[in-house]
Amino acid sequence: MPYVFRSRKPLMRTGIAVSIAVLALVAGTAAGAPNARRAVNPSITSKAWGSAHGQPVRLYTLESGHGMTVRITNYGGVVQSIYVPGRGGHVANVALGFSKLSDYVNDFENQPWPASGGSGDTYFGAIIGRYANRIANGEFTLNGTTYHLPQNNGPNTLHGGPLSYNTKVWTATPQSGKGFVALKLTYTDPDGYNGFPGAVANTVVYKLTPDNALRIHYTATTTKPTVVNFTNHTYFNLAGEGSGNVFAQTLQINSNTFTPVNANLIPTGFEPVAGTPFDFRRAKPIGRDIRRANMREGDQLVIAHGYDHNWVIKGHSLRLAAVAEDPASGRVLRTYSTEPGLQVYTGNFLVGDLVGTSGRTYRQGDAFTLETQHYPDSPHHIGEPGWPSVVLNPGQTFNSTTIFKFGVA
Ligand code: GAL
Numbered sequence: 138m139p140y141v142f143r144s145r146k147p148l149m150r151t152g153i154a155v156s157i158a159v160l161a162l163v164a165g166t167a168a169g170a171p172n173a174r175r176a177v178n179p180s181i182t183s184k185a186w187g188s189a190h191g192q193p194v195r196l197y198t199l200e201s202g203h204g205m206t207v208r209i210t211n212y213g214g215v216v217q218s219i220y221v222p223g224r225g226g227h228v229a230n231v232a233l234g235f236s237k238l239s240d241y242v243n244d245f246e247n248q249p250w251p252a253s254g255g256s257g258d259t260y261f262g263a264i265i266g267r268y269a270n271r272i273a274n275g276e277f278t279l280n281g282t283t284y285h286l287p288q289n290n291g292p293n294t295l296h297g298g299p300l301s302y303n304t305k306v307w308t309a310t311p312q313s314g315k316g317f318v319a320l321k322l323t324y325t326d327p328d329g330y331n332g333f334p335g336a337v338a339n340t341v342v343y344k345l346t347p348d349n350a351l352r353i354h355y356t357a358t359t360t361k362p363t364v365v366n367f368t369n370h371t372y373f374n375l376a377g378e379g380s381g382n383v384f385a386q387t388l389q390i391n392s393n394t395f396t397p398v399n400a401n402l403i404p405t406g407f408e409p410v411a412g413t414p415f416d417f418r419r420a421k422p423i424g425r426d427i428r429r430a431n432m433r434e435g436d437q438l439v440i441a442h443g444y445d446h447n448w449v450i451k452g453h454s455l456r457l458a459a460v461a462e463d464p465a466s467g468r469v470l471r472t473y474s475t476e477p478g479l480q481v482y483t484g485n486f487l488v489g490d491l492v493g494t495s496g497r498t499y500r501q502g503d504a505f506t507l508e509t510q511h512y513p514d515s516p517h518h519i520g521e522p523g524w525p526s527v528v529l530n531p532g533q534t535f536n537s538t539t540i541f542k543f544g545v546a
Contacts (some may be wrong), residue, residue, distance in 0.1 A: 177202040179345055181311045181318040186210055187238040192306040194238055196321050204228065205349040205413065205543060212238060213245065213303035214264035214322045214341055216371050218378075218494060219542040221349060223466035229377035230316070231468065231543075233484075233504050234494045244491075245304050251429040259487065260370040263303035266357075267326050267337050268527070269368040270480060270513035272448070273403045277516035279528065280362055286332040289528045291401055296370075298331035302339070303370070312342075328360060333359030350542035357535040364516045364527045365535055368476075372484055372504035372526070375463035375470060379497030383483070383505050384424020389460045390417035390479065392448035395435055396512055402445060402532050404515050407523065414438060415446065420460065423505060442485035443502065447478045447512050455538055459507055462546055473540040474509035477525045482506040509539040 179202050182355035186196035194212045206220040219232040235241050241261070248258045261388040275288035286294040296303070320343045328336040337359045344352040357368045374383050395415045410416040414426030415437070427444065431437055437446065450458045458479050461470045473478075484504040491499040511527045518524035529535050 141187060156340050173257065179313070179316070179318040179486075181313060181320065181345075183311065186212075189238065189242055189306055189521075194306055195309060199318050199320065199343070201343040201345050201347055201349050203347050203349055205345065205351075207343070207345055207351055209247060209320050210238065210241075210345055211307045211309035211320075211322060212241060213262075213305065214307050214324075214343075215241060215303070216262035216343070216351075216369065219351070219371070219541075219543075221468060222545060223375075223463070223468040224545055229296065229375075229380075229466065229468070230375060230494060231373055231375050231470075232262060233259075233372035233374065233378045233499055235492075236494050236496075237348040240492075242304075245302060255309050259372070259491065260296060260303050261342040262369070262371045264307075264322070264367065265337075265370050265508075266302040266339060267331075267333055267363070267365050268294070268368045268516070269296055269366040271295050271363075271403055271512045273401065273514050277364060279364065279519065281517070284332050284334060284431065284485075288468050293401055293403065294331070295324075297333075297363065298462060301331060302326070307341075317344050317346045333363055335359040335363040335529075335531070341367075348542065348545065350540050352538065352540045355535065355537040357529065359529045359531055359532070362528060362530050364519075365529045366511045366515065366527050367535075367537060368480070369539065370508060371508060371541075372506050373461065373470060374459060374504045375468040378504070379493050379495050379499065382424070382500075382502035384427065384502060385465070386421050386461060386463045386480070386505075387420040388417050388423050388505070389420035390448050390481070391451050391456070391458055392479070393418065393451065394449040396445065396447045396449070396478075396538070397432060398440060398513075400435070400440055402441060404447065404512060407449065408432075410448075413420070413510065414480055415444075415448070417448075417459075420462065424502070427483065427502075443483040445480070445482045445485055445504075447510075448478050449512075450474065450477060450479055450509075453477075453513075455540075458509060461505070461507070464546075467546040468546045469546050470507075471540075471542045471544070472507045472509065473538075473542065475538050476509040476511065478510055478512045480508035480513070482508065507541075509537075513528060 269295040
């Protein structure tokens with residue numbers, strides 16, 4: 138263990154924290170399966186986790202001190218696991234992932250890009266940029282110039298194009314302060330990479346607090362006018378990764394409106410959720426309407442093989458976007474965000490040889506994502522009413538916060 142940061146540094150000097158760390162190790166908390174019993178100060182530790190592109194990669198363990206343990210690697214900024222307690226203090230890993238770095242590299246970098254439909258890789262837990270979600274036809278026009286991007290998802294550019302943020306080794310700096318620990322990650326996306334104009338300097342801070350909240354703060358600046366959209370691509374299963382599908386878990390979304398899509402999963406406009414399977418204004422099981430016929434544009438749940446849509450979140454600034462709950466374990470996830478949209482994706486393309494962290498195979502429907510972001514394909518709606526801007530200009534700083542806060546019902 139090369140270093141341990143705890144939020145109350147004076148304790149470190151007295152050696153009491155060292156004793157606590159030793160006790161935690163003896164109990165197996167720091168090294169293996171976390172448990173919910175002890176309440177101590179948040180901590181962050183790390184270990185070597187192999188290398189990618191010739192650069193060393195580390196795996197960081199953030200503990201809330203109140204039963205929540207998050208592991209994050211600086212490869213792609215991937216949230217590798219999230220252990221949280223449920224009813225009776227039963228801890229489960231609620232984030233899909235892999236046990237080894239090579240599995241991430243293989244999934245993120247060695248999959249064939251499909252000619253149409255889904256994507257060849259999972260993006261498990263990763264930071265997505267510079268443009269999360271789809272840009273239709275692999276091009277956009279900004280200030281009169283048309284930029285051509287690689288098409289890695291049928292005709293679309295998905296998640297920044299091939300080999301984007303999720304495959305980079307980010308510079309990582311552990312941080313700690315009063316009542317929190319954090320991992321600061323930085324990466325600069327070069328001017329012209331995957332066809333986008335301007336070098337974009339990104340900072341993503343993952344912060345864990347004693348209330349079992351994982352706070353993600355994104356900032357970005359650019360050297361030329363460009364388009365940006367960032368998200369985190371964690372797949373949640375509140376019953377535990379690898380435990381089966383999430384259809385009995387409930388979801389409530391703070392939204393009256395969603396963006397239906399065409400056959401390429403590009404939004405065609407806005408529709409009220411009322412009377413459709415997209416109505417999550419009151420909590421309902423994710424699977425309740427997932428096979429229900431709908432919509433004149435074409436059956437949305439057939440096109441997307443399940444939910445893979447953007448909801449327009451009511452309100453502005455940091456507010457509650459969604460609440461998910463596993464009635465069986467009592468685990469609850471509240472998502473807060475400053476972002477205008479939420480892409481909910483029910484793992485429709487989880488197919489093939491996907492053996493997860495605990496050795497079980499993931500299949501379609503085994504998770505849901507809560508991708509807080511600007512609306513898909515916004516670069517084709519610059520300046521249109523109802524479409525929050527995704528343009529970032531030199532001199533501006535992009536700022537965005539999303540909080541995943543866990544509790545027990
Ligand atoms: C989601 C996207 C899905 C799929 C997935 C990655 O964000 O909406 O269609 O591409 O990422 O497999």
